[in-house]
Amino acid sequence: MSDAAVADTRRLNSKPQDLTDAYGPPSNFLEIDIFNPQTVGVGRARFTTYEVRMRTNLPIFKLKESCVRRRYSDFEWLKNELERDSKIVVPPLPGKALKRQLPFRGDEGIFEESFIEERRQGLEQFINKIAGHPLAQNERCLHMFLQEETIDRNYVPGKIPPGCPGSLHCH
Amino acid sequence: MSFFGFGQSAEVEILLSDAESRKRAEHKTEDGKKEKYFLFYDGETVSGKVSLALKNPNKRLEHQGIKIEFIGQIELYYDRGNHHEFVSLVKDLARPGEFTQSQTFDFEFTHVEKPYESYTGQNVKLRYFLRATISRRLNDVVKEMDIVVHTLSTYPELNSSIKMEVGIEDCLHIEFEYNKSKYHLKDVIVGKIYFLLVRIKIKHMEIDIIKRETTGTGPNVYHENDTIAKYEIMDGAPVRGESIPIRLFLAGYELTPTMRDINKKFSVRYYLNLVLIDEEERRYFKQQEVVLWRKGDIVRKSMSHQAAIASQRFEGSSSHPEARTPGQPSDNNSRQ
Numbered sequence: 100m101s102d103a104a105v106a107d108t109r110r111l112n113s114k115p116q117d118l119t120d121a122y123g124p125p126s127n128f129l130e131i132d133i134f135n136p137q138t139v140g141v142g143r144a145r146f147t148t149y150e151v152r153m154r155t156n157l158p159i160f161k162l163k164e165s166c167v168r169r170r171y172s173d174f175e176w177l178k179n180e181l182e183r184d185s186k187i188v189v190p191p192l193p194g195k196a197l198k199r200q201l202p203f204r205g206d207e208g209i210f211e212e213s214f215i216e217e218r219r220q221g222l223e224q225f226i227n228k229i230a231g232h233p234l235a236q237n238e239r240c241l242h243m244f245l246q247e248e249t250i251d252r253n254y255v256p257g258k259i260p261p262g263c264p265g266s267l268h269c270h
Numbered sequence: 271m272s273f274f275g276f277g278q279s280a281e282v283e284i285l286l287s288d289a290e291s292r293k294r295a296e297h298k299t300e301d302g303k304k305e306k307y308f309l310f311y312d313g314e315t316v317s318g319k320v321s322l323a324l325k326n327p328n329k330r331l332e333h334q335g336i337k338i339e340f341i342g343q344i345e346l347y348y349d350r351g352n353h354h355e356f357v358s359l360v361k362d363l364a365r366p367g368e369f370t371q372s373q374t375f376d377f378e379f380t381h382v383e384k385p386y387e388s389y390t391g392q393n394v395k396l397r398y399f400l401r402a403t404i405s406r407r408l409n410d411v412v413k414e415m416d417i418v419v420h421t422l423s424t425y426p427e428l429n430s431s432i433k434m435e436v437g438i439e440d441c442l443h444i445e446f447e448y449n450k451s452k453y454h455l456k457d458v459i460v461g462k463i464y465f466l467l468v469r470i471k472i473k474h475m476e477i478d479i480i481k482r483e484t485t486g487t488g489p490n491v492y493h494e495n496d497t498i499a500k501y502e503i504m505d506g507a508p509v510r511g512e513s514i515p516i517r518l519f520l521a522g523y524e525l526t527p528t529m530r531d532i533n534k535k536f537s538v539r540y541y542l543n544l545v546l547i548d549e550e551e552r553r554y555f556k557q558q559e560v561v562l563w564r565k566g567d568i569v570r571k572s573m574s575h576q577a578a579i580a581s582q583r584f585e586g587s588s589s590h591p592e593a594r595t596p597g598q599p600s601d602n603n604s605r606q
Contacts, residue, residue, distance in 0.1 A: 106457055110460070110515045111447055114513070116513070126467070126468055127471050158469075227550075231470065231552075233442070
């Protein structure tokens with residue numbers, strides 16, 4: 100090897116990019132919106148549901164578009180499943196607002212419009228953060244949450260497909 | 271008990287014979303300050319004189335002997351009492367007696383072996399120093415002078431590039447390439463990252479230089495990681511087929527040569543850490559060791575007589591008697 104006085108800093112050779120790759124749609128499209136909150140039921144049996152709409156081109160999701168209705172306790176269920184089965188650090192959910200559920204409040208408590216909007220935003224952030232995580236995408240519970248009509252709490256937890264994290268580490 | 275000439279009747283100084291011509295190098299002290307010390311290489315002779323100045327010329331100084339030592343030692347911060355000396359040379363300068371006037375004593379340590387580079391780290395320090403001692407009944411008079419030693423290597427014969435395809439199944443596949451596996455301290459890392467599959471939303475990519483200092487043996491091994499550099503190489507979302515170039519100049523960073531299992535006490539190794547960060551601040555990384563080595567300076571501009579002869583006789587550096595090829599761990603063992 101020659102004892103060069105000045106190092107060679109020329110770029111390494113690389114394949115020119117295919118134009119269809121350069122101008123085609125990106126392979127990482129994933130958008131989840133949480134909207135249209137609706138309060139169902141009467142009196143003390145009331146609860147609020149939110150529409151969870153997902154659009155994606157990631158092959159790991161069976162449906163490229165899906166729309167389901169979920170309530171806060173469904174999000175809690177998802178958080179618990181992921182904390183137990185996956186190695187990811189699950190982001191926080193918006194608060195449970197127990198104080199708002201006490202009687203004799205001056206306002207609508209957990210059915211107050213401003214509170215529902217706050218919660219909607221928190222849930223949207225939560226689900227987008229999780230759905231984009233490669234390790235969470237391997238969990239059955241996430242797919243069931245996003246793309247199946249109802250959540251079967253007696254399901255068999257598992258991975259889709261058998262998890263194989265490559266030699267690139269993620270955390 | 272030793273005092274460094276404080277309140278004593280005599281002052282001791284150590285002076286090198288080539289103090290005028292010898293180069294000095296900057297070295298960080300334990301508390302982070304940068305100071306300059308005389309620079310030596312393996313095999314060079316260390317010579318000079320010890321001067322003894324009586325503070326009060328009318329008082330006689332009784333002593334039990336005067337000596338000078340050349341010491342190379344390793345000090346582990348968690349075990350301060352034990353200094354591991356790997357070089358220990360001594361020359362007696364005077365037999366027990368008394369002084370009535372100031373005096374100087376010449377000394378020479380010929381072709382001293384200095385197998386390791388001076389190093390001041392997070393948990394360990396390797397230093398070389400001269401120590402002059404006037405032995406006395408109650409308190410010795412001691413003076414120490416630190417020097418800095420650099421270990422030089424030449425261009426390695428084998429220096430293959432690093433090229434690897436890594437990823438997360440069905441999610442992110444990249445091929446990264448660095449032009450060499452061994453870099454000298456003023457070298458440039460030239461490389462590229464090629465994206466084969468991108469199914470996550472990447473925000474940016476950076477390359478970090480990480481220094482890992484390992485001290486201790488067996489079950490008590492301790493790693494100290496330090497990120498020396500963070501260098502962003504891409505801002506924005508890449509797609510399949512894109513190639514991102516890397517050009518990272520090492521001269522701007524505080525680096526030492528790779529040190530493997532020095533005297534079986536510690537190691538200092540360097541890693542390139544390629545980090546991709548997605549829109550949710552998730553980090554995907556791949557760490558790869560690189561070997562760093564120190565290249566000798568080439569005497570080029572000077573038209574002095576000495577330099578002209580030197581460049582005729584040796585290709586490249588002339589004043590550095592020994593240069594080893596980097597990346598050969600057996601070198602250190604053979605020095606025992």
